[in-house]
Amino acid sequence: MKIAVLSAHTSSLFWFRMDMMKEFIKNGHSVIALGSEPETEWKEKFGEHNIDYRQLYVNRNGINPLNDLRTFMELHKFMKKERPEKVFVYQAKTVVYGSIAAKLNGISEVYPLIAGLGSIFRGSGIKNSIVKNILKIQYWVACKCSKKVFFQNHDDKNEFIQNGLIKEDRVVIINGSGVNLNNFKPTPFPDVPTFLFIGRLIKDKGIIEYLEACKEVKERYPHVRCLLVGPYDSNPSAIKPEELVPYIDRGGIEYFGEQSDVRPFIAQCSTYVLPSYHEGTPKTVLEAMAMGRSIITSDAPGCRETVTDGANGYLVKVKDIRGLVDSMEYLILNPDKSNTMGTASEELAKEKYDVRIVNKEIIKNMEITVVEEN
Numbered sequence: 001m002k003i004a005v006l007s008a009h010t011s012s013l014f015w016f017r018m019d020m021m022k023e024f025i026k027n028g029h030s031v032i033a034l035g036s037e038p039e040t041e042w043k044e045k046f047g048e049h050n051i052d053y054r055q056l057y058v059n060r061n062g063i064n065p066l067n068d069l070r071t072f073m074e075l076h077k078f079m080k081k082e083r084p085e086k087v088f089v090y091q092a093k094t095v096v097y098g099s100i101a102a103k104l105n106g107i108s109e110v111y112p113l114i115a116g117l118g119s120i121f122r123g124s125g126i127k128n129s130i131v132k133n134i135l136k137i138q139y140w141v142a143c144k145c146s147k148k149v150f151f152q153n154h155d156d157k158n159e160f161i162q163n164g165l166i167k168e169d170r171v172v173i174i175n176g177s178g179v180n181l182n183n184f185k186p187t188p189f190p191d192v193p194t195f196l197f198i199g200r201l202i203k204d205k206g207i208i209e210y211l212e213a214c215k216e217v218k219e220r221y222p223h224v225r226c227l228l229v230g231p232y233d234s235n236p237s238a239i240k241p242e243e244l245v246p247y248i249d250r251g252g253i254e255y256f257g258e259q260s261d262v263r264p265f266i267a268q269c270s271t272y273v274l275p276s277y278h279e280g281t282p283k284t285v286l287e288a289m290a291m292g293r294s295i296i297t298s299d300a301p302g303c304r305e306t307v308t309d310g311a312n313g314y315l316v317k318v319k320d321i322r323g324l325v326d327s328m329e330y331l332i333l334n335p336d337k338s339n340t341m342g343t344a345s346e347e348l349a350k351e352k353y354d355v356r357i358v359n360k361e362i363i364k365n366m367e368i369t370v371v372e373e374n
Contacts, residue, residue, distance in 0.1 A: 001029050001084075001085040001086065001367075001369070002029070002030050002031075002032065002082065002083070002085055002086075003024050003029050003030070003031050003032070003036060003084055003085065003086045003087070003088065003298075003368070004031075004032045004033075004034065004078075004079075004082065004084035004086070004087045004088070004089075005017060005020075005021055005031060005032070005033045005034070005087075005089070006033075006034045006056070006087065006088070006089040006090075006094045006098045006160050007033075007035050007036075007089070007090055007091050007094055008036055008056075008058045008060035008091040008092070008093050008094045009035065009036060009060060009091060010035030010036055010037035010042050010053075010334075011035075011037070012035075012091070013033050013035045014035075014045065014046070015044070015082065015283075016053070016177045016283055017033075017177070018049065019178065019180055019355045019359060020088075020355075020358075020359050021033065021049070021051055022049055023359045023363065024363075024368065025049070025050055025051070026334075026371070027363070027370050027371045028369070028371055029368065029369075030052070031050075031051045031052070032051070032052045032053075032054060032082060032084065033046055033051050033052070033053050033054070034053075034054050034055075034056040034075075034078065034094075034202045035053070035055065035056060035116060035189045036055070036056055036057070036058045036060065037276060038055055039053060039054065039055045042055075042193055054078070056071070056074055056075065056078075056094075057070055057071055057074055058071045058093050058094060058363045059071075059093075060092070060093055061234050061235050061236065062089065063083070063131060065083075068093065068097065071093060071094075071097050072097040072100070072101060073124070075094075075097050075098050075101035075102075076101040076104060076105070078101070079101045079104075079105040079107060080105050083105070083107070084102075084107065085107075085109060086109040086110075086111065086366055086368065087099075087102045087107060087109065087110045087111065088111050088113065088187045088280040088362075088366070089110065089111070089112050089113070089114035090112065090114075090115050090304050091115070092135065095112040095113075095114070095139070095142050096138040096139065096141070098110075098112075099112055099141075099142035099143075099145040099146055099267065099328045100141060100142065100145055102145065103145035108147060109147055109149060109366070109367075110145055110146045111141060111146060111147060111148055111149070111150065111366050112143070112146050112149050112150065112361075113149075113150040113151075113152070113174075113280075113321065114149060114150065114151050114152070114156050114157075114160070114280070115152055115177075115280035115281075116152065116153075116156065116278060116279045116280030116281075116301070116302055117156050117278060117301070118160060121264050127186050135164075136163055136165060137318050139160070139165050140164070140165045140166075143160070143165055143166040143170070146170070147170070147174045148170050148171070148172050148365055148366075149166055149170055149171055149172070150172050150173075150174050150362070150365070151171060151172070151174075151280075152173075152174060152175070152176050152177075152280035152281040152302060153171050153173075153279075153280065153281060153301050153302045153305055154173065155301035155302070156280070156301060156302070157171055157173060161209060162195040165182075172361070172365045173362050174362060175281065175305075175352050175353050175357070175358055175361075176277075176280065176281025176282075176283065176305075176353060176358065177281070177283050177284055177286070177355070177358065178286070178353055178354060178355030178356070178357065178358030178359065179281075179283070179286040179287050179289070179290045179349055179353050179354070179355055180355050181290055181349065181350060181354055181355070183263070184263065184266075184287045184291050184349075185288035185290070185291065185344055186290075186291055186292035186342075187266075187267040187291055187292070189270050189338070189339060189342070190268055190269065190270055192223050192224060192225060192272070193223075193224045193225075193270050193331065193332045193335060193338070194224070194225040194226075194268055194269045194270050194271070195214065195217075195222070195224070195225070195226050195227065195269060195270075195271050195272075195296075196226075196227040196228075196229070196230070196265055196266065196268070196269035196272050196273065197210045197227070197228050197230070197254070197272075197330060198229045198230055198262055198265065198266075198274075198284040199230045199276070199282075199284060200230055200231060200232075200233040200235070200238070200271075201230055201231065201233060201238055201239050201244070202233050202235045202237045202238045202239070203231050203277075204237055204241065204276065204277045204278065205274070205275075205276045205277075206274065206275030206276045206277060206298060206318075206319075207239060208239070208274045209248045209319060209320070209321050209324055210228075210273055210275055210324070211228075211244075211252075211253060212321050213273075213275075213321050213324040213325045213328060213354075214226035214247070214252050214253055215247060215250065215252045216321075216325050217325060217328050217329065217332070218250075218251065218252040219365050220329070221329075221332055224332055225254060225268075225269075226252055226253050226254065227254050227256065227261050227265060227268060227269060228253050228254065228255045228256065229255075229257070229258070229262060230257075230258060231257065231258035238306070247249070250278075256267075262284065262287065263287075263291070265313075266287060266288050266293060268286075268291075269293060270293065270294070270331070270335070270338050270342075271293060271294045271295070271296060271313075271328070271331050271338055272284070272285060272288035272289075272294070272295050272296070272365045273295075273296045273297070273324070274295075274297045274298070274303065275296070275297065275298045275316065275319075275320075275324055276297065276300060276302075276303055277300055277316075277318050277319070278299065278300050278301045278302060278303075279300070279301065279302030279303050279373065280302050281300060281302050281305060281306065282303060282306065285303070285306045286306065286349060286353045288345070289306065289312065289345035289346065289348060289349040289353065290303065290345075290346065290350075290353070291346075291351040292345060292346040293342050293345060294312065294313045294331060294337075294338045294339075294341035294342050294345060295312060295313030295314075295345060296313055296314050296316065296324065296328065296331075297313065297316075297318065297340070298315065298316055298317070298318045298320075299315040299317055299318070300318050303315075303346070306348075308344075308348075310371060311341065312341045312342075312344035312345040312346050312348055313341055313345065314327040314330075317320065
């Protein structure tokens with residue numbers, strides 16, 4: 001059968017959903033991937049994995065209704081022409097407009113993934129409230145157009161159920177995007193305590209808290225390294241390059257920009273830090289766990305599922321710089337504890353977050369035919 005996989009962010013499709021799409025192909029199905037970035041940059045990369053990539057116009061952070069109408073019309077045209085038997089879709093705008101476009105073309109096998117509710121859903125203020133109420137209506141319609149809806153954590157699932165957006169019998173909980181244990185393997189720890197943050201440089205990821213905590217830690221322990229990997233972003237809460245410069249100039253942060261392969265950077269750290277305000281299930285945390293690293297993350301939706309506090313890392317309150325500094329300092333002074341936690345992370349990744357387990361659950365719930373291995 002033909003399966004369409006839709007996202008508003010092409011690199012997310014390539015790095016977070018490639019294992020799933022390859023599993024579809026392995027079982028004899030064809031895959032068309034739709035993302036926002038040019039075919040000239042991505043078609044060949046997807047083609048190497050026998051995936052047909054198409055560009056979709058979508059402004060994932062904008063609120064201009066004309067832009068959204070264009071996105072919907074392109075998706076409607078795609079569904080009418082290609083007639084995929086099944087549609088897997090994630091990220092807000094593609095979930096909403098992709099699900100509706102599929103339903104209007106008689107495609108009932110639509111499976112959205114709610115991979116974390118963003119700042120709009122959990123923000124405050126009059127403008128935010130108006131946009132949130134519109135988004136709730138859109139999600140309600142999208143869920144009505146879908147056969148089942150995947151969630152990556154119980155907080156997001158409960159938010160949808162309590163707001164009447166979906167009935168519980170159509171909900172499926174999966175353990176994030178999973179992690180490929182063949183690609184992400186444990187490596188030796190560095191000689192000096194080293195912390196790492198990977199992610200888009202937006203405030204909701206906790207980037208400001210990480211930068212401030214690193215500044216304080218470096219003042220006390222100059223030998224410690226604090227690494228930062230990730231791109232600047234178009235999100236309204238993104239930090240600007242000039243805001244990052246002072247942290248780099250003081251020698252507190254080593255910034256490496258966006259990277260296509262994060263494994264060399266995880267290998268350089270002893271502890272992975274993600275003080276995000278909310279996630280689906282953070283992929284970078286799972287990758288760091290698989291490579292045997294201790295984790296410091298926030299006690300927030302999506303993040304708290306990845307850490308058993310005191311076992312494979314520490315949970316800190318959202319926006320709690322002091323708690324972040326204290327956890328980092330403890331692991332600097334107790335490197336053996338970081339090693340022990342890293343081992344616990346690796347075991348948890350194998351037991352719960354292996355991408356093969358996650359993909360098996362997705363395939364089962366999408367009722368995708370599986371080729372039995374001899």
